[in-house]
Amino acid sequence: MDQAPCPPRLPRIGEPAPAFEAESTHGVIRLEDFKGSWLVFFSHPADFTPVCTTEFLAFADIHQALRDRGCELLGLSIDSIFAHIAWVRRIEEKLGVRIEFPVVADLSRQVAELYGMIMPGESKTETSRCVFVIDPKQTVRAVIYYPLTTGRNTDEIVRLVDALQTTDSKGVATPANWRPGDKVIVPAPRTQDAAEERAKDQGVECLDWFYCRKSL
Incomplete structure (x- = not known):
């Protein structure tokens, strides 16, 4: 029995963009x-x-x-x-x-x-x-x-580029509805010691050990 052709694979985030x-x-x-x-x-x-x-x-x-x-x-x-x-x-x-x-x-x-x-x-x-x-x-x-x-909402596309560029340059993440000038998300600690050190950081606002924000 003939098999249906496989649909083309979509490029995924983190992969090289297809050359053309x-x-x-x-x-x-x-x-x-x-x-x-x-x-x-x-x-x-x-x-x-x-x-x-x-x-x-x-x-x-x-x-x-x-x-x-x-x-x-x-x-x-x-x-x-x-x-x-x-x-x-x-x-x-x-x-x-x-x-x-x-x-x-x-x-x-x-x-x-x-x-x-x-x-x-x-x-x-x-x-x-x-x-x-x-x-x-x-x-x-x-x-x-x-x-x-x-x-499409083209304003969201500009916001997305801003967020990606901020992530790359500052090593942070951005929360929902983030705009330049808003607080950013500090990556969560990956060890117990790092979580305890984070709690002592005066430049970071922590709502919980895993959820901390700061201004750039």
Whole structure:
């Protein structure tokens, strides 16, 4: 009996981001072009659709904020390069917003399949609303999926990049709804002696031995 083909494996947090080379609105682009900087790589279902248009306006709005954080922005859908160019030109013409970040044309679906951007149970012909945050070493650090019907909260994407960069630079974790300037979580002690020492640390606010916060 023939077995059904295995579905493609989605990239996981902590693994290398899959390498690719593809045509984009800024010319041929490769994942390695972004090495050394952070990258928010997202997919949208289709050009010339209303929810995707609202998202491109929102991504354009945070583009400079991400760049200020050393983070680039890259979009993708299973559309032709001509459709991408026509759509971003229409957005500028009708809505007055210029799309400065590149958008990958993936008619072959090769990149979308590498990143598990197609959810066949939802649509076999469109990419879902996926977001991959990739660090300067080109490791996947966060993954978010939204359904076709729900536009993303781009403010959360900026917050997520802030949190990941703070974790890397300060060796801490961030609590729910954390924003820059809020207290951070100190990693929990892993020995009894360390827990006792933590309780004596005047620079740390401990609600319990395992739950301690501090200001940066």
